[in-house]
Amino acid sequence: MVNFNGDIDSKDHHFFNQNNRGFRYGDALFETIRVVNGNIYFLEEHYLRLMSSMRILRMEIPMNFTMEFFEEEIKKTIKANKDAPAHRIRFVVFRNDGGFYTPSTNDISHVVEVNELKTPFYVLDEAPYEVELFKDFFVNKDMLSNLKTNNRILNVVAGVYAKENDYQNCFLLNNEKSVVEAINGNIFVVSGSAIKTPPLEDGCLNGIIRKKLISMLKDDVGFNLVAESVSPFELQKADEIFITNTISGIIPVTKYRKKQFNSEISKKLVGRLNTLARLAH
Structure with a gap:
């Protein structure tokens, strides 16, 4: 109905x-x-x-x-x-x-x-999750890109590209070739205790879970979270990359090109996200 x-x-x-x-x-x-x-x-x-x-x-x-x-x-x-x-x-x-x-x-x-939905909780999927850059078209660096509008043809074409090439997702770039987001969510790049996510000024979606994680981690002395532009070169140097959205919560990336990633931080954060979601009613 x-x-x-x-x-x-x-x-x-x-x-x-x-x-x-x-x-x-x-x-x-x-x-x-x-x-x-x-x-x-x-x-x-x-x-x-x-x-x-x-x-x-x-x-x-x-x-x-x-x-x-x-x-x-x-x-x-x-x-x-x-x-x-x-x-x-x-x-x-x-x-x-x-x-x-x-x-x-x-x-x-x-x-x-x-x-x-299959599960009432945010859970991490342990299945392989490989991503690639989508470079045919680019996200604009403006406020309209921050909005969740029905203008999603870039995401649609990127999804077709991912499906044709057996990737689970793709990362989208803006006109300055910075990594902006995934097809279906925001991205976080982990290197040691540093966690970086693209800023809204780069054209990423103003995601709810993105905002919640930024708020959760900004005062956590165990992490140094910053909203800064992400270069494609940083992806292969990272220890961990994960994607966030409202439905899945946190999606760990397991492979980008030849680089394999762990999901240690994702596992720590998903429990905290579940707690935060339950308290948010």
């Missing part, structure tokens, strides 16, 4: 057509959210990021679009679907039909989708 503007419909219900601006121009934003036993992980952070992104894109935010409304729309959609301990939510906001590039209205609609 799918929630369209508060109404619950079957997944095959045709609730928009070819005039939809998300389809025509990518004029849409989305949040991917983890919900466990009815508890929405990092609810406030997801809501505030969505509101900030809508303002940047000059979408009209309805008066009733409060955090309580956001939460209720998610829970309503979960209730209408198969009962499970953990769910993946995709909350999409798009500008309403009308106009060509320039919209005739800034009013918005929303869609909420639900999918079941």
Whole structure:
């Protein structure tokens, strides 16, 4: 079942057509959210990021679009679907039909989708996870790249490239050839006690888990975390590389080119992330 503007419909219900601006121009934003036993992980952070992104894109935010409304729309959609301990939510906001590039209205609609997750906890997958650089196209160094918009064709093509070459993921570069992020998440590069993640100014997504790990580690005397540009040359010198996103939590990279990586820091952080997520309700 799918929630369209508060109404619950079957997944095959045709609730928009070819005039939809998300389809025509990518004029849409989305949040991917983890919900466990009815508890929405990092609810406030997801809501505030969505509101900030809508303002940047000059979408009209309805008066009733409060955090309580956001939460209720998610829970309503979960209730209408198969009962499970953990769910993946995709909350999409798009500008309403009308106009060509320039919209005739800034009013918005929303869609909420639900999918079941296999585990209620963040767990590390021990399977091999090889990555490569994607160098055909580049991420722009601007604020739009920080937003979670429907304009994801670069990620799509990079995903096709990874699949064709038997990689589990690819790292995306910006126009200055700095490593920005993975196809589906932010990246962290570990060298000894130093942990580096690309800054927002380089064009990476303003990820929720990225922000949480930065906050968690900034006062940890055992680590020196910095948000600085990452050169492709640093990847093969690193002790460990991991990817973060809201659904998987932490994904350790096991191989980049000829370099094999350990996952010691990832294993230490995933438990702390689970604790943080449970306390965030």
